[in-house]
Amino acid sequence: MEILISNWSNVEFVPKTYIFPPESRPGKLEFPVCTDIPLIDLAHNNPDETIQQVIRACHEFGFFQVINHGVSENLMDDTMNIYKEFFKLPGEYKAKFYSNDINKSCKIYSSSLAYDTDEVHYWRDTFTHRCHPLEEHIPSWPDKPTNYREVVSEYSIETRKLFNKILDMICKGLGLEKGYFEGELSKTHLISVNHHIPCPNPSLTLGMPVHSDPNLITMLQQGEVPGLQILKDGQWIGVKHIPHTLIVIPGLQLKVISNDRFMTPVHRVVTHPKEARTTIGVFLGPSPEFLIKPATALIHTESVFRAFAYPEFLEAFVGPAKFDAQLALNHFRSKP
Known part of the structure; x- marks a missing residue:
């Protein structure tokens, strides 16, 4: 069987290697939809009120x-x-980008980078590449579809501008100096696109693991096909698609910098029985050498976390913690 699920056709059953243990499966197919996710108008005529909403x-x-x-x-x-x-292109073309190398700047993989050793696979293909600085990374991007580089370059530029705007708002709202998040704290800029083909039995498998985002901040463009769910009050709740909105998720590094003031939600993706689902994630994160720690201005009595480098956190997050944010963060708390 082809490794990339976007190359599959006429899928009639879920392969054994994609079936999760009973306790990890979605089980039911119908979930409540969250109706109280904050919807923030960034063009509101009262900027201070918008900052407070954020x-x-x-x-x-x-x-x-x-x-x-x-x-x-x-x-x-x-x-x-x-x-x-892109995901409809011939398998031979996509195979040029297939890699399990975590350091490769432009790659496609299925399920996870550890496909060969995963006990259970996620129902997805992921295509990801670096975006900053553009001139350094564009040559490694696909040249198909023919306008890929032109369109995705513009998208990368515009979403980075939006990231900077939101981070500036967070700076002002927290009382941090302007530009606090510029430079090494937001040097890593990635686009990561998940593609899920229709699944014959969505109750058995997952499109993405249960996780919190480990980076600084995430922006997500959902398609019209549902699948994203957040864990709220111990219950999985679907996130409704609102056309042309963008979802913003503060990552675990922002939680650390806020000295544990911010939340980082646990979320996952379930599959759909009839329609393919594609979502575009844009991620900002720190450079590998930069030390992450609570902002000094936010330490009024004590620092909740000790300083650490991002690779050290990722090693704990992906390894012993197995994507469990609290377990990973506990490793870096000043008082375990």
Whole structure:
């Protein structure tokens, strides 16, 4: 069987290696939809109120959606269509990018980078590449579809501008000096696109693991097919798709920098029985050498976390913690 699921056709059953243990399966197919995710208008005529909405969302929910964000609807549609076309390309072309090398800057893989040793596979293909600085990474990007580099370059630039705007708002809201998140804290800029083909039995498998985002901050463009779920009050709840909104998720590094003030939600992806699902994730994270620690201005009595380098955190997060955010963070708390 082909490793990349986007090369499969006429799938009639879930292969054994994609079936999760009973305690880890979604089980049911119908989930409640979350109706109270903060929806923030970034063009609101009261900027100070907008900043407070962002800070409240990071404190209380760890998850919000933005409208009037500055990334044009046409660019969002064009980028989504590019990726849908990419996953339909012949397997021979996509195979050029297949890699399990964590250091490769542009790659496609299925399930996870540890495909050959995974006990159970996730129902997905992931295509990811670096975006900053653009001139350094564009040569490694696909040249098909023909306008891939042109469209994705513009999307990378516009989403990075939006990241900077939101991070500036967080700076002001927390009382940090302007530009606190610039430079090494947000040097790593990735696009990671997940593609899930229709699944014959979504109750048996998952499209992505249960996890919290380990990076600084994430932006997600959902397609129209449902699948993203957050864990709220011990219950899995679906995230409704609102056309041309972008979902913003504060990552675990932002939680550390806020000295444990911000939330980082646990989420997962379930599959769909009839329709393919494609989502575009954009991620900012620190450079490998930079030390992450709570911002000095936010330490009023004690620092909740000790300083650490991002690779050290990822090693704990992916290894012993197995994507469990609390287990990973406990390793870096000042008082275990």
